[in-house]
Amino acid sequence: MEDTSRETFTMKTVILILTVCVSAVKCQGDTMCNYIPTADPYHVLAIHGRCYHMVQDAITWTEATTRCRARNGTLAIVRDSETNKLLIQRAMDLDLxxxxxxxxxxxxxxxxxxxxxxxWQRDINGDEVTNPFTAFLDGEPVGSGSNGCLLLDPSEMGWATDFCNVSLELTGYVCELASGSMSYLRSGTSKLLLTFLLTVVLGHVV
Known part of the structure; x- marks a missing residue:
């Protein structure tokens, strides 16, 4: 009888853990990019569980890289045609x-x-990226080295290269950042909560 009660308690606790975890991810996922400070929420979009902030500051590629890293992100890695298309569409919508x-x-x-x-820049986890996808405009890339940095040209719907250390008047940048749900699951709060709940379960199993 005692073993049955213990198993019942354990199952209920496991269900509780799963409910808490799922709820946390869902609540954060519904507004996965809302935590990103921006003058206009429309400058931020979510694609494949990642947040992309289309920053309107005209700075160099090198400085843009530094700023994104300072936010625990990376200058955007465009991994596939869908991501490329959605970034271009959002840029065109912003202009329109x-x-x-x-x-x-x-x-x-x-x-x-x-x-x-x-x-490519290292991803938000600091890992190297091997990404075969490209979307160069006809005739590109024309630059390399100090003038071989990639920029997105929404009007032409593709990529070009330009000088990495020159601030171009009409060139902003796209920061890739973790979604709110990913940030929550990586946070100390979530780890402490899961550790506590698992400790409770194990304490009643042993």
Missing amino acids: NDKAEVSFYWIGGSIQTTGAAIT
Whole structure:
């Protein structure tokens, strides 16, 4: 009888843990990018569980890289055609609705030497990225090295290269950041909560 009661308690506790975890992710997921400070929420969009902030400050590619890293993010890694399409569409919508102060956006790739593949920034976890997807405009890439940094050209619906350390008047940048649900699950609060609940379960199982 005692074993049955213990098993019942354990199952109920496991269900409680799962409910708490799922609820936490759902609550954060519903507004996964709302935690990102921005003058206009429409500058931020969620794609495949990641947040992309289309920053309207005209700075160099190098400085954009530093600023995104300071936010625990990375200059955007465009991994597939859908992400590319959605970023371009949002950029065009911003321009159409007078919400844009720039026309182009730095993204996190560069051409190190003539004819070389794209070198992408490390992802938000600090891992190296191997990404075969490209969306270069006809004739691109024309630059490499110090003028081989990638920018998104929404009007032409593709990528071009330009000088990495020159602040271009109409060129902002796209920061890739963790979604709110990912941030929650990585936080100390969530880890402490899960540790406590698992301790309760194990304490009644042993």
